[in-house]
Amino acid sequence: MATHEGGQRIGVRTTFAADGTASRRLSVYCVNRGASVELAHCSACPRCTGLQLPTDQRDGVVTCVPAPAQTSADPNSTLRAKVHAVMSRDVACVTEDAPVSRLHALLSEPGVSGVPVVDRAGHPRGFVTKGDLLRSPSRPVKRAAGEGPAKGREALTAADVMTPVVFAVLEETELSRAAALMAMEGIGALPVVMADGSVGGMLTAVDVLRWIARADGFQV
Numbered sequence: 001m002a003t004h005e006g007g008q009r010i011g012v013r014t015t016f017a018a019d020g021t022a023s024r025r026l027s028v029y030c031v032n033r034g035a036s037v038e039l040a041h042c043s044a045c046p047r048c049t050g051l052q053l054p055t056d057q058r059d060g061v062v063t064c065v066p067a068p069a070q071t072s073a074d075p076n077s078t079l080r081a082k083v084h085a086v087m088s089r090d091v092a093c094v095t096e097d098a099p100v101s102r103l104h105a106l107l108s109e110p111g112v113s114g115v116p117v118v119d120r121a122g123h124p125r126g127f128v129t130k131g132d133l134l135r136s137p138s139r140p141v142k143r144a145a146g147e148g149p150a151k152g153r154e155a156l157t158a159a160d161v162m163t164p165v166v167f168a169v170l171e172e173t174e175l176s177r178a179a180a181l182m183a184m185e186g187i188g189a190l191p192v193v194m195a196d197g198s199v200g201g202m203l204t205a206v207d208v209l210r211w212i213a214r215a216d217g218f219q220v
């Protein structure tokens with residue numbers, strides 16, 4: 001969740017490229033601006049009073065004055081919460097030319113049901129689920145005339161297996177709208193995009209269920 005006791009959680013988007021390198025973008029949802037900002041903005045902001053960023057860059061927190069308003073626990077407002085309050089801000093992405101082996105590794109991690117495929121600016125270009133990997137061809141992929149020889153399975157990239165249509169929501173979208181989209185499309189995870197159109201988080205069906213349960217006092 002974006003809000004953390006004592007401050008705002010620092011989100012981490014990690015993007016894996018074809019050469020195996022990983023780049024990271026750190027962001028914070030600023031309640032005062034109503035949008036995510038890059039961590040550099042926070043550290044330079046006159047309201048910033050503290051920055052905790054562990055060496056592995058996970059679970060970092062920014063504190064500022066005045067403290068950002070906490071999301072209401074009023075059960076009547078549970079589904080009127082905005083997506084940014086519920087989503088996971090730790091999201092792994094791949095570029096279109098990343099190998100399928102990277103997707104297998106990411107999708108085998110607990111709680112990861114889908115991986116956004118992004119361009120160099122972090123804008124979504126596609127989405128890969130475990131089902132997409134299961135449906136990926138087990139034989140060499142025939143190329144169209146002029147596109148070179150057939151591709152072996154080991155040479156497949158994210159672009160070869162992704163669904164090129166991405167359902168995504170803005171971080172300011174109401175949770176009920178995001179839940180309705182997931183239900184209508186029969187999908188269990190949605191990339192969340194920031195004001196610049198780049199991926200800033202992921203919202204899963206489990207995130208929504210956990211949010212509802214916590215609003216009713218369950219410690220989950």
Ligand code: SF4
Nearest residue numbers: 030042045047048064
């Ligand atoms: S430190 Fe400044 S930019 Fe960062 S969340 Fe607080 S008010 Fe927003």
